[in-house]
Amino acid sequence: MKPYANMSASELSALKNELEEAFSKHKAKGKKLNMTRGVPSDEQLSLCNEMLTCLSAEDYKAANGTDCRNYGGLDGIPEVKKIFADLLDLSADEVIVGGNSSLALMFDNVAVNVSHGVRDGKPWQSQGQVKFLCPSPGYDRHFTICNYFHIDMIPIGMGDDGPDMDEIEKMVSSDPMIKGIWCVPKYSNPTGIVYSEETVRRFSKLKPAADDFRIYWDNAYGFHDLYESKAVIPNIIRLCEEEGNPNMVYVFSSFSKVSFAGASITCMASSKSNCEYIRRRLTAQTIGPDKLNQLRHARFFKDSSGVLSHMEKHASILRPKFKLVSDMLQKELGGLDIARWTEPKGGYFVSFDSLEGCAKRIVALCAEAGVALTPAGATYPNSNDPKDNNIRIAPTCPPLAELSEALEIFCAAVKLASAQKYLNA
Amino acid sequence: MKPYANMSASELSALKNELEEAFSKHKAKGKKLNMTRGVPSDEQLSLCNEMLTCLSAEDYKAANGTDCRNYGGLDGIPEVKKIFADLLDLSADEVIVGGNSSLALMFDNVAVNVSHGVRDGKPWQSQGQVKFLCPSPGYDRHFTICNYFHIDMIPIGMGDDGPDMDEIEKMVSSDPMIKGIWCVPKYSNPTGIVYSEETVRRFSKLKPAADDFRIYWDNAYGFHDLYESKAVIPNIIRLCEEEGNPNMVYVFSSFSKVSFAGASITCMASSKSNCEYIRRRLTAQTIGPDKLNQLRHARFFKDSSGVLSHMEKHASILRPKFKLVSDMLQKELGGLDIARWTEPKGGYFVSFDSLEGCAKRIVALCAEAGVALTPAGATYPNSNDPKDNNIRIAPTCPPLAELSEALEIFCAAVKLASAQKYLNA
Numbered sequence: 001m002k003p004y005a006n007m008s009a010s011e012l013s014a015l016k017n018e019l020e021e022a023f024s025k026h027k028a029k030g031k032k033l034n035m036t037r038g039v040p041s042d043e044q045l046s047l048c049n050e051m052l053t054c055l056s057a058e059d060y061k062a063a064n065g066t067d068c069r070n071y072g073g074l075d076g077i078p079e080v081k082k083i084f085a086d087l088l089d090l091s092a093d094e095v096i097v098g099g100n101s102s103l104a105l106m107f108d109n110v111a112v113n114v115s116h117g118v119r120d121g122k123p124w125q126s127q128g129q130v131k132f133l134c135p136s137p138g139y140d141r142h143f144t145i146c147n148y149f150h151i152d153m154i155p156i157g158m159g160d161d162g163p164d165m166d167e168i169e170k171m172v173s174s175d176p177m178i179k180g181i182w183c184v185p186k187y188s189n190p191t192g193i194v195y196s197e198e199t200v201r202r203f204s205k206l207k208p209a210a211d212d213f214r215i216y217w218d219n220a221y222g223f224h225d226l227y228e229s230k231a232v233i234p235n236i237i238r239l240c241e242e243e244g245n246p247n248m249v250y251v252f253s254s255f256s257k258v259s260f261a262g263a264s265i266t267c268m269a270s271s272k273s274n275c276e277y278i279r280r281r282l283t284a285q286t287i288g289p290d291k292l293n294q295l296r297h298a299r300f301f302k303d304s305s306g307v308l309s310h311m312e313k314h315a316s317i318l319r320p321k322f323k324l325v326s327d328m329l330q331k332e333l334g335g336l337d338i339a340r341w342t343e344p345k346g347g348y349f350v351s352f353d354s355l356e357g358c359a360k361r362i363v364a365l366c367a368e369a370g371v372a373l374t375p376a377g378a379t380y381p382n383s384n385d386p387k388d389n390n391i392r393i394a395p396t397c398p399p400l401a402e403l404s405e406a407l408e409i410f411c412a413a414v415k416l417a418s419a420q421k422y423l424n425a
Numbered sequence: 426m427k428p429y430a431n432m433s434a435s436e437l438s439a440l441k442n443e444l445e446e447a448f449s450k451h452k453a454k455g456k457k458l459n460m461t462r463g464v465p466s467d468e469q470l471s472l473c474n475e476m477l478t479c480l481s482a483e484d485y486k487a488a489n490g491t492d493c494r495n496y497g498g499l500d501g502i503p504e505v506k507k508i509f510a511d512l513l514d515l516s517a518d519e520v521i522v523g524g525n526s527s528l529a530l531m532f533d534n535v536a537v538n539v540s541h542g543v544r545d546g547k548p549w550q551s552q553g554q555v556k557f558l559c560p561s562p563g564y565d566r567h568f569t570i571c572n573y574f575h576i577d578m579i580p581i582g583m584g585d586d587g588p589d590m591d592e593i594e595k596m597v598s599s600d601p602m603i604k605g606i607w608c609v610p611k612y613s614n615p616t617g618i619v620y621s622e623e624t625v626r627r628f629s630k631l632k633p634a635a636d637d638f639r640i641y642w643d644n645a646y647g648f649h650d651l652y653e654s655k656a657v658i659p660n661i662i663r664l665c666e667e668e669g670n671p672n673m674v675y676v677f678s679s680f681s682k683v684s685f686a687g688a689s690i691t692c693m694a695s696s697k698s699n700c701e702y703i704r705r706r707l708t709a710q711t712i713g714p715d716k717l718n719q720l721r722h723a724r725f726f727k728d729s730s731g732v733l734s735h736m737e738k739h740a741s742i743l744r745p746k747f748k749l750v751s752d753m754l755q756k757e758l759g760g761l762d763i764a765r766w767t768e769p770k771g772g773y774f775v776s777f778d779s780l781e782g783c784a785k786r787i788v789a790l791c792a793e794a795g796v797a798l799t800p801a802g803a804t805y806p807n808s809n810d811p812k813d814n815n816i817r818i819a820p821t822c823p824p825l826a827e828l829s830e831a832l833e834i835f836c837a838a839v840k841l842a843s844a845q846k847y848l849n850a
Contacts, residue, residue, distance in 0.1 A: 037496070045494040049482035052717070057474035069470045069685040071462070099524055104711040115540055115550070115574070125540070125550065141709075148709040149540070256712070260494040263717040284566075284573040286529040287681070290715065292477070292688040 003337035086304035118212035135163035137379030153381035162199035192344020204239035332411035428762035511729035543637035560588035562804030578806035587624035617769020629664035757836035
């Protein structure tokens, strides 16, 4: 098959009819398939089932003697702080362990800066219209937090090495109303790219016009490598320290895609001094996170290398799914010049770019044929994908057979929407 | 022994010397005892140890098929919503299940009204100096939330039937900057009193000057009765509905003193319409509370009557401790006219009133003799007990023998401080 762009009108018209007929057949099958959710599969979750029973009436105390059943402890039991600190290459007093939702840690951290200011500085809310930089496509729930707090979002282009650092440096150093930036530095959601060493270094060297500018470094996929050769990114906290910006970054980490997605443990990490400020808020806010669940994680994983070897089991389950996506897209769409997609080496998503103006149409077609996709545009601030061409593919949850069926319908939709676009052009 | 007030100066002086000598002996023993914490004892926590192992690799799904290990579900699995709804005599859609900290639910609920306003009304923060009414003595962590959000606190006197409703009605109906009130309606912290039916009805009939006034109804001890004859308070949500104030109250409930204090489940309850608003915020804020821990609670307690019969086991452990406090205070201090104390029928505290100006001194003396008490004043807004006479006694955690030793020292301190006061008067 030759590129659609090179086809004549009559070739395209014939192709479109053929594709429509094929698509009707897909619709007639009445499938119900779901590729919307970046969630672990049953098989992945079951890797941790031992954690459901690993505590007992004889085992509920942390190493420091804390009765994990009772009140007490705001920021994590020692064994879990150590696991996070080792994974992030930090010290335990740079880590604050949270509950089961790192999103909640991020939300709270924006909330406190909005209402109380960064480190008792002027609250963002009383400084005028606050803005965040939003490398896009990015994670929709970061954008939802900005929306919730009426923070303007400025999209920043994403390349293979990370976001457009020239643009970021220029804007951050010139506009004091830019107070933050969302980053997913490793296996970025949704593109799967890994920030280069150069990119991370440039982040640490930022000279913000606002002294209350903060980097929200959501390292959600920090140990979520698919292959033996693992991506490594520099330690942003150490780099910021070296550059004299020790308090500029908040790092977030989560076991949501390590243990149980809905019942995991999370942490935020930052300079010791930032952590002290945050603990003061925690004293007013909560009795502290569930220590029994922390202890379950400590018992099951034992230490940071236990976590890393566990991640290899996840990788064995996920590799064939990512390979299937890559193989099917290549087989169905390769050479047609109607799409590009990423081939991530980790994380949870494949980012797919259709012809401009086709993403919404493709998602709608898929819905007609019973395949649920993440809404087109969701990966952009305010769900506004200016080119209407980005679609996030989430291959982790469906079993291989279902994933294959869903991709078949997806590719048929892409071809049909593309042929229609060229015909109408 | 006759009342100190009736003693002559020489009698008092002799008494003071005698008490000082006795107290030196207590100090010499070098005890380390803790009566500060309103926390369950090891024995109480162990009542739930089965919960540590009640799930398994074959049992992790909720009744509606939800895999509790995975993402999904913002406000509780059906079986836990039903348990809370039954306990509170509400319907499930009036209940939002939270994580392990009801304090966090209260904090969040103040936070959202401060930053976003009540039901999208004008944010409290942009209306000027917000005030809360604070029946006192009360729960210090309520006051901490107000402090955190720079909310002025107005103390309201507490009687045996609840707070001074005349005062509350007058202030709430006349001052539009009064936006909230903290209530612990059953076995109030720390006095242990139960709001009368009349008091609860008057709350529901409030006609606030501010249409964004809210009652924070922290029913922390809703099923924490010590005796078979249980206190019953009217359903504030239904009453508010009947009075045409359906959205005026947020109710909070918690299993912190039912199951594991640090790893329990909590809920907030309000009108369906309020709950819908709150769910919108939750969508931005979190992936939702830990459903596996909810399922543990559902498996262990089965239903609301399972909870209530479990509470009888707590009562059997707690009754002798409260009796010991009552007996020892009566034996050591009865008839001296230097103190009053409450005899609660439930909850976690005994509230003790010394002579005016003596509470700080008593707590300091106890500290010298190795008995840690809640800081004097903690039960008042800004830790400011105007009479310096209230002390919160928390008898639940220490074993009986330790509690007895601690109370002996406490009574010795009360007598000494009182004799000193009369001598210096």
